[in-house]
Amino acid sequence: METLLLWLFYISSLYAFIPGLITRIFGFRVFRRGARDDTFALTFDDGPDSVYTPQLLDLLKRYDAKATFFVVGSNAEKHPDLLKRMHEEGHLIGIHNYVHKTNWFMGPAAVKKQIQKTSKIIQEVTGDKTNYYRPPWGIVNLFDFAKRDDTQIVLWSAMFSDWRERLGADRLTNRMMKKLRGGEVFLLHDCGSTLGANSGAPGEMLVALERVLKEAEKRKLRSIRVDEMIATSESARQRGTRMSSDEKVTPAVPQPLSWTKRCVVSLWLLWEKIFHLVFQLQSANKEDPFLYFRIRPYHGDPVEMIGGIKLCNGDRIMELHFDNKKLFEIGTRSKSSMQLAIKMVRNMEKELPKLAKHVVDHRELHDVKALYGVSMINRGPEKFGFTVTDLQKGWFAKSSQWYLKFLLRVIHPDGNSRVKQSAEQLIPKLIVMPIDYLVKQYLTDGSHRKMAAKQENEEIEEEAVLSTTIPCS
Missing domain, CATH: 3.20.20.370 (Glycoside hydrolase/deacetylase)
Structure with a gap:
């Protein structure tokens, strides 16, 4: 029953609701x-x-x-x-x-x-x-x-x-x-x-x-x-x-979001809340969540992750979702792409240790094999220990690309121009990380990674950290 509801939710949202939001807010593919x-x-x-x-x-x-x-x-x-x-x-x-x-x-x-x-x-x-x-x-x-x-x-x-x-x-x-x-x-x-x-x-x-x-x-x-x-x-x-x-x-002077656009963004965020409620997404950071997750079986071809560990069809995964309200707030408050990139890195640095601790503290999660998400990036997640690989071709890959472009337009200070200039490069990828690696690397306060992150901030490009996960089948 849950699978049927999920597919109905995806189909109705991707077919009608999300395209409507895209055109109303950002004029995507319309004049x-x-x-x-x-x-x-x-x-x-x-x-x-x-x-x-x-x-x-x-x-x-x-x-x-x-x-x-x-x-x-x-x-x-x-x-x-x-x-x-x-x-x-x-x-x-x-x-x-x-x-x-x-x-x-x-x-x-x-x-x-x-x-x-x-x-x-x-x-x-x-x-x-x-x-x-x-x-x-x-x-x-x-x-x-x-x-x-x-x-x-x-x-x-x-x-x-x-x-x-x-x-x-x-x-x-x-x-x-x-x-x-x-x-x-x-x-x-x-x-x-x-x-x-x-x-x-x-x-x-x-x-x-x-x-x-x-x-x-x-x-x-x-x-x-x-x-x-x-x-x-x-x-x-x-x-x-x-x-x-x-x-x-x-x-040309960038225009702030109009009252109408803010209303549509509110509708989009309401849609996010409904999804969270229907599929009971959880967070390891109750006070100030940046990542949400749900546990489900993996469906797809085998993927070799860091350390030679293989993710196979049927393995339990922790499917990641960003808090899109927070992404929107970060994007609108960032004065530049670099500032946005740095904020994203810092939030990930804080969130991954909390996620690792949550896994260790909850016995029912001990058989989860990997973190899993879909992202529109090239190299950013690899710096955190994720393996990046291609999505299987098909309607899900195509619809994911449309949705992720929409999110990029929402949260990125130069979202419209980024999508237009880099349309060929904005391809959604599968990102996975072994749970064992997460626990080993991040079951501390993350201090051992802070110095590396500081050095990386100056050279990292915004697409390397601007990852946006969406619900996966």
Whole structure:
């Protein structure tokens, strides 16, 4: 029963919950914000609509504004004339599934069919193929990431609840004005027939949008297509700058976590607590835990550890998990990668002796053969006595890589850039250490290792100590 619950927990989390967090917090494999000070992007979901889309196109034409329309395939099929007009007037057309249905409740094949069917409709009407995709409600699943070569997922940086008619044009105008600045990607709707929307809401949106476009003219802000914004943003980010209208270069300033991002991080940490509760993780350091563990049988190929000891299928292991809340706090408080690395080393130096003592003091753990974890590192654990080896290829190795990249983005001061720059090197590895070695080396206060650690701190790279373990099958 425990194994079944574990697999259900992994599958649901990896398929839906974790990908959603990744996109919301860090924009992993999605586009949601530009890097120019003089342009913003208007994007419209759920259309085309026979009543409101023509009015919207007229409005955009009057202000010489370009937009991106993420169309629902079934609506596009009914109104090919509007699709053709969007294309002829220079707007970008993207995909919003054939029917407005969340990807969380569809398998990979069903999502692929939705995208392909809508793409075919667009191409038949416009003559152009599109690869820009916004999943309904912005909800992605694990396999949406895998389609990166075929589709560019586009989310947004500003959402206004414009699908609710009772919000009214005045309040909607105020909300939009607050977000009217360079780099923003506005999410709006030109159709009110989807689940949860009001049929008259797009009428209020059109009134508010005209006011916003007038103000944008005064501020010399242009609305551009998403593909243009992506191109200019990539150029700016490669140079590590933000770009203004006269192309003057100004240093990019890291932004603190917003209220929204903090809420999502809180949800992620809540998910961690649920996992700890369900699988009864323990810690050898009750006052200030850094490592958690659970005892389980090892499943996999034999692994030769330090001292020639072999870990074989069925041997009992102590599966390690970091306290991800503490990792997050360490990462956000570290001013540099080196500072983060040093803090990680010091915490491990304190934790391993406590773990060794816990094993010795608990008779039921005396037959445990090894410490076990999964890590996205190259050489750091070897300095503590771990053997590092490849994970068996398969879905677990791939999903582990996605999850560990997510954690790296959370806890690392330069997590986003590290993932982008070192994507090829960030491969999850299996790390194991014989319990006998743990007891022999660390069943003291660890003082015999402190001098070595001090010397190593100056030369150790952050990836050598930034190990992040996850639940293993």
